[in-house]
Amino acid sequence: MNKVMSNKTVIALYVLPALLVLIALIYVPILMTGYYGLMKWDGIGEMTFIGLENYTKLMKDAMFWDSAYHSFLLAIFSTVSLIGYLIISLILASKIKGANLLRKIYLIPMLLSSVAIAQLWLKVYHPSNGLVNSLLMTFGVDNPPAWLAEPNLVLQALFVPIIWQYAGFYILIYYAALKNIPDSLVEAAKIDGANPLQIAWKIKVPLIAGVIKVTIVLAIVGSLKYFDLIYVMTGGGPNGSSEVMASYMYQKAFGTYDFGYGSSIGFFLLIICLVITWLIRKLTATKEELQY
């Protein structure tokens, strides 16, 4: 077997099918998107080449920058909430009562599709008989806000289900990483007299630093390209106050028949994501990874 695996032709043959599929399904469409971004095209009729006009228009499009701002808010919010997930995982991984049940509770949202979650939370936020407002009214708030209809509340209201939706995913990642830490290290620390907080902060967290770095990238990039829940719950409204980059792109390409412009947004989004991933990797780069 080793002999086969070191044969360059065989390696190439093995890699080739997957590579071809990957190129055809991922990289070619990306290049096509960039190409369409240079066109004036309604998606149906003739394409006209207009160079970088879509991109210059994009730079001046206040609506786009609004949506970009909303995406960045979401990115910051998701990153901050990672701290919460980490704390929950630390608690779950230390042997507490009911950890098993709690773990399942956190994981359940992961089993639901985004559209189902959106439908669920639409009911929760319903202005007159939703869960939130019914509760508020029983506590004596006469006129609770219509969460998804208020331009200055809608974004925050949408963040809640997004956080809820992804909690299970990140907790699972952290939990798995924490479970990998050998017990002997924790035991040794205990013998040296470290309290649980010190063990968590000085031993466990540094040991899973690599995983944390990955989750930060995932959270930020995931937020920048976030689409589904917002599209179903508000469609970017009222009047664009919950529009994010991806929903704006969709709206331009499919809503207003501006396929070229939509493509340029998509391509720009890709560039932003690449730059940010690269930046995070640079910023968090450490000389040596901790080993156990």
Add this chain to the structure above:
Amino acid sequence: MKRKAITLLLMSMLVVSLILSGCSGSDSSNGNEGDSSSDQTTIKFMHLWPEGSAKQHHGIVQDIVAEFEETNPGVKVQLDILSVEQYKEKLKVLAASNELPDVGLTWAAGFLEPYANGNMFAELDDIKGENFISGTTEAFAVDEKTYGLPLELNIAPIYYNKTIFAEHNLEVPQTYEEFKNVVKTLADNGVTPITVGNKDRWTGSMWYMYLADRIGGPETLTNAINRTGTFEDPALIQAAQEIQTLADMNAFVKGFNGLSNDEAKGPFMNNQAAMYLMGSWELPNYTTNEDVPQEFRDSIGFFKFPTVEGGKGDINSFVGGPGVGLFVAEDSEVKEEAKKFVSFFVEKWGERSVTDAGVIPATKVDTESVDLPQMYIDVLNELANASNITLYADVQMSAGVANEHLNMIQSLFGGQITPEEFAKKHEEALASEE
């Protein structure tokens, strides 16, 4: 060892070929079906009435198709059925890859225009005939050539709950002042006067359109859109002002900007809201739909949007327009058969859609010969007496401007912009497309 490698290699190649054949599979199966017997023609027909959500429509289509196949031996109609939003997207994708079905459904004006200009739809003037209600086929015309034959025609009255009106001693309002009194009485008594699902935005646009029509007359809004007039016309600004007045009076259901039309329908169907402005496609819910309690159906009536004192519009002017229409693909290989199918379909649809599906067809109906619920007859009579039907504003506009208009409608209802800003934004959006 080598054998193992070769087996693995073969397996991976098999997987790839499977994946690739999956990609091209749809083409080969669709394209060759008609050729299997030499004199068999297949017309591909894509429509948007799935059995689950539009049972009556679905049934009528099935019957018409069966009848057509029977009278035209050798011709087969192959159906592809999707729900509305999926339909719109698939149509676009198919158009972009030049694979439109031979016959399909399209919406009027702004929706149809890119397809007509992109040479995707065939001209249908040769099979148009005389039987259409005037104004309906015009909405499907670009440069005076008809690209679609309309199937339905709708007008939007205000439906109201007679029981709620009676409880509060209210009369059907004839003038806008009376209407505001109705709103005030209801709001003071803790009843939601009007339900409107403005997350969908066109719902709110209809309210604005009616006010614009009643204050400025039927041409003002249309002229502002086609650039012979302006959105800064005092009548249009006043109409925007009235929307905000109504919103300030708590006329509209709470959270309207976050509710979809379907969600907003709930309070009306549950006797919690007194009025609902919606197209005549809602009629079955108040007449024939067995899923709705008889008691509720009996308690619903409709009235025409009241006149505004000093305004130029008259009470018989409606907001409405044709719904979907049939198109034939320009590149269809069976164009003649497809056209034949379309004219057959339109004729049969006219005969059956009123009685079976509660649709008001775009072709003339002989109401004498069919047995219809009273509310239908009333609406059909209103339609016959209509002095004007203004096509939905967002349909009149190009897609880009329509989107801006709909966003502005949300802001206007939500009180985030003034009527003057509302007018100005429209002017800017329209100017940017000139």
